[in-house]
Amino acid sequence: MLDNLFELFRSRFPADRSRPFIQVPDGQTLSYGDVEALSARFANLLVSVGVAPGDRVAVQVDKSPEAVALYLACMRCGGVLLPLNTAYQSDELEYFLSDAAPAAVVCQPHRLAELEGLVAKAGIRATVLTLGATGDGSLCQRAKGLPSDIATTGRGGDDIAAILYSSGTTGRPKGAMMSHRNLASNALTLHKLWGFRPDDVLLHCLPIFHTHGLFVAINCVLLNGTSMIFCPKFDAEQAIRLLSKVTVFMGVPTFYTRFIASPSLTPAACQTMRLFISGSAPLLEETFNEFKARTGFTILERYGMTEGGMFTSNPLDGERRAGTVGFPLPDVELRITDEDGRVLPQGEIGIIEVKGPNIFTGYWNMPEKTKAEFTADGFFKSGDVGVVDERGYVSIVGRAKDLIISGGYNVYPKEVEDAIDRMAGVVESAVVGMPHPDFGEAGLAVVVTPADTALTPDGIIADLRGRLANYKVPKQVVLVRDLPRNAMGKVQKTVLRDSYAQMWKDSL
Known part of the structure; x- marks a missing residue:
């Protein structure tokens, strides 16, 4: 069975491939056909430089439509995407490259010499390509003229689609391995749970080296076969102006505090909106209440982490309660335990443990760490401290891992x-x-x-x-x-x- 994530996305693409997928404010618009062809050319290029199924492709580039096409290209050729924060410095990058040993590295043009040096220092054989914010660089140049189609590489559901690094409490970064099934299951659940409609347009202001912006936001749009307005970075005034052109917005709490600080945030500015979603950090109750007072909209807060995408969500239909992250997703089991692993009764505070098809397969090159983070019956120990109230709402009250x-x-x-x-x-x-x-x-x-x-x-x-x-x-x-x-x-x-x-x- 072909469980490649790309084929799931392609099954949802609009029949009319000329429909827009990515629209950059005051910039380019790429249709579904454009992105399908571009990702195929990128996939052909990756194969030509030696990327085989299961090989890692490290990507540290600015946010751009081409970067999204590169994500899809990795899926199409069976590569394992390794997205890296553009703020990472040489010391940090050296570890990632040494640990993951990618077959290809794609970086910003001005960092080419630096990355070539780091690849040599790490002692790995990797082709270094460049990609700029406006699509300039050797990746696009070398892909020109290559075939605009490619047979999707067969991948099983348990095959790794991406590795996302996050620093460990010991200081050593951990690479969470996300399989094609992990990403597909979470995307399908969220797309349904948040009620995506045929006319929905997403305002995308998040970075794309992070689970929130890359897998939650973009994957929902791809499954919906609709478009997103793709801002290179978050600017509160620009975002408020663009709200009239979209129906869904996903942001971190910082975005919402900056919205509230602007006099431009009014009910009229939000008249086409259907849904505001917040995550990646706790949303203060004051922010939740003030945003509702200013706009008439109740923010939908959800909870998750790199190791599994989303775990819980406040309801689309029903009460969205301030200070809570809602209920476990339909396919996620969640329980609260004490430090000895004993399951606690409802209302008691303890460690959040989760289990479901979205939970990662383990940490790259860290079998002992992986074993330690899972219970004998397959629950992942999140390290977050929480409580479930009498109505089933989950609240995060702290973090056991000093995060x-x-x-x-x-x-x-x-x-x-x-x-x-x-x-x-x-x-x-x-x-x-x-x-x-x-x-x-x-x-x-x-x-x-x-x-x-x-x-x-x-x-x-x-x-x-x-x-x-x-x-x-x-x-x-x-x-x-x-x-x-x-x-x-x-x-x-x-x-x-x-x-x-x-x-x-x-x-x-």
Whole structure:
């Protein structure tokens, strides 16, 4: 049986392939026929440079219609897509390349020499291609003239379609392997659950190296056979102007706080809208309520993570409750357990565990880590702390894995702490998440230095910006002589959050 994800999408393409698929504001429009042909040429090129079924294709490029075609091309030739945040720096990229050993790497044109150097340093054999935001680069040039069709490579449902890296609490990034079945099942469920209609148009302002923008948003549009307005980045004023041309919007909480801050957000601006969806980070109840008061629309909040797409959703029809992420998806089992794995009764707080066809197959090259993250009966331990109320609504109340979610992106303190601790003159550090009105959370680094240090908070931040993606860099740094610890010697991060809460508020 041909379980290649691309064939599922193609079965939903409109019969009239001239219908638009991607529309860039004040830019190009690609029809379904255009994207079908372009993805075939890209797939033919990938095969010609040695990409075989199961080979990884690392992609670190700007958001563009061509980047979406490249995603489809990887599916068509049986490659495994490895999307990488464009903010990643050389040290981060070197690990990904060494670990995943891709057969091809596609990067921004201005980073060609850098990536070629990293490929050589990693000791892998990979063809490096380039793709720019406007479609320029060797990928498009070399694909010109290649056949605009290709036989879809047969893939089983359990074959890997993509690997998405997220940093681990130990500081070592983990590659979550998503199969064709994982992605297909979640997309089909969400498409049905959120009631996509033949006339729906999505406003896409999310990045496409992340589950939310790549698999949730784009896959729903592909299954619907309709179009999306594709913004290179989120600009609140531009997005509000475009709401009159669309019916569905997906965003992170930061997008909604910026909407609310604009006087342009009115009921009239939303008159064609059907649905606003929020995810990737907790939505504050104040944001939920104020958005409804300003627009008349109730945001639909949902919950998921890299390791399985979406797990829960507030209902399309029915009460969408502030502070909750709704009910488990129809094909997802969700339970709350204590630290010893015992299932807790309804209303008690514990670790969220999930099971379903959308849950990833494991971590790339980490069999022991994979085994540790699953229970004996097949539930994935999310690491998030939550509760299910008497009506079945799920609420997220914390995170057991010390995760910071800033602007919808995951930041693991251990990774940032390791980068700080490598600096000359640093004794040790602790990074904690603090509430932020725009990003939801942001990092505060408390750094232990000697009395005669030449280090400064600004200097530490500047150093980190050269080595970490910007969203991982703490917004503030405090220099101290020691860190608070408990009797077992563990740093008490709760004490740090409390100690610097007022200083943090005063600085915002």
